[in-house]
Amino acid sequence: MEGLAMTKLQLPDAERQCVQLAGLIRPQLTPETLLVGIHTGGAWVARRLAEILKLEGRIGLLDISFYRDDFGKRGLHPQVKPTSLPLDIDGRPLILVDDVLFTGRTTRAAINELFDYGRPSSIRLAVLADRGAREIPVQADFCPWTPSLDEHQELVLTLSKDGRLCWRVETEALETSPSGVSIDAMRRQARACALEVFS
Numbered sequence: 001m002e003g004l005a006m007t008k009l010q011l012p013d014a015e016r017q018c019v020q021l022a023g024l025i026r027p028q029l030t031p032e033t034l035l036v037g038i039h040t041g042g043a044w045v046a047r048r049l050a051e052i053l054k055l056e057g058r059i060g061l062l063d064i065s066f067y068r069d070d071f072g073k074r075g076l077h078p079q080v081k082p083t084s085l086p087l088d089i090d091g092r093p094l095i096l097v098d099d100v101l102f103t104g105r106t107t108r109a110a111i112n113e114l115f116d117y118g119r120p121s122s123i124r125l126a127v128l129a130d131r132g133a134r135e136i137p138v139q140a141d142f143c144p145w146t147p148s149l150d151e152h153q154e155l156v157l158t159l160s161k162d163g164r165l166c167w168r169v170e171t172e173a174l175e176t177s178p179s180g181v182s183i184d185a186m187r188r189q190a191r192a193c194a195l196e197v198f199s
């Protein structure tokens, strides 16, 4: 993969972590609780939690692309998915599910979007990994893993062909253009410009 080098860190079994996370959530469930997974990784984890906790039919999925505060900088996610909430969230306890909690900006965007649909009685946050380095005062209520990663490392949850969730760590090489601008930043800028042209 261009510009990325795989690290040799030992990573935990994400499937086993889903079982651990379900165990943390189970005592807090009520008959009204709705799981809400954030696309993409959070949706995979929410689906797995719904299977383990037998909550099929009580899972919503959220695409927060248009609610990001850095939407202009990052451009649009290559795969925008629809938001779907199968039940009215007004007055309902929600458990927001994501794979990774990092700066907290995704969580902030998700909460903003949810409040456009109604006023939940509570929102708790469940993540498989909390890697710290928050930029917004957000914290996880349920989390089985707090890895220490370098700021240039990205923790990525993947779904293998056989349907298993696996962790991967990618280390961003410090690619720079002749002008000294990060190539990654230039790619993001190009995506944002393309969006403006086509919108």
Ligand SMILES: O=P(O)(O)OC[C@H]1O[C@H](OP(=O)(O)OP(=O)(O)O)[C@H](O)[C@@H]1O
Pocket: 038, 039, 040, 041, 042, 077, 098, 099, 100, 101, 102, 103, 104, 105, 106, 107
């Ligand atoms: O706390 P934050 O700094 O916002 O980072 C956490 C988010 O970053 C990743 O999502 P990404 O935007 O890469 O999308 P993906 O789930 O489709 O990979 C991850 O899945 C979390 O949703």
